Amino acid sequence: MTKTKKLNFEEFAWEVFRMRGAWRRLLAWHVPDDSGRCAGCHEDQGAGHPWPCTLHAVAVKAARFHEEWIALVRQETEPSGICHGCGGPAEGLVCGSCEQEEREAREKEESDD
Numbered sequence: 001m002t003k004t005k006k007l008n009f010e011e012f013a014w015e016v017f018r019m020r021g022a023w024r025r026l027l028a029w030h031v032p033d034d035s036g037r038c039a040g041c042h043e044d045q046g047a048g049h050p051w052p053c054t055l056h057a058v059a060v061k062a063a064r065f066h067e068e069w070i071a072l073v074r075q076e077t078e079p080s081g082i083c084h085g086c087g088g089p090a091e092g093l094v095c096g097s098c099e100q101e102e103r104e105a106r107e108k109e110e111s112d113d
């Protein structure tokens, strides 16, 4: 692990949001085990951290960013050349990988109904 600039909570959640799908993995990993400790932190650090842990909170925040982003993408009609998801170049509203993620999220929503 390399030393990185210390991010505040929001910035860290934003970075997690921008790592496509990372927050979903965090949400799936950082769940309480039988004794109310975080299963994900237990694996990473060898000691059970009381759940909810920081990474769980970060993942929840990143999921909120994701929801807001999905809502934004669906409102927009004019391509700006910049991806709404990752800020990278995009021919449409979002780049290919973000478009796929948005489509998957939409399909998931529709199948939840």
Ligand SMILES: [Zn+2]
Pocket (backbone or CB within 6 Å): 030, 031, 038, 039, 040, 041, 042, 049, 053, 054, 055, 056
């Ligand atoms: Zn954890």
Ligand SMILES: [Zn+2]
Pocket (backbone or CB within 6 Å): 083, 084, 085, 086, 087, 088, 094, 095, 096, 097, 098, 099
């Ligand atoms: Zn993108």
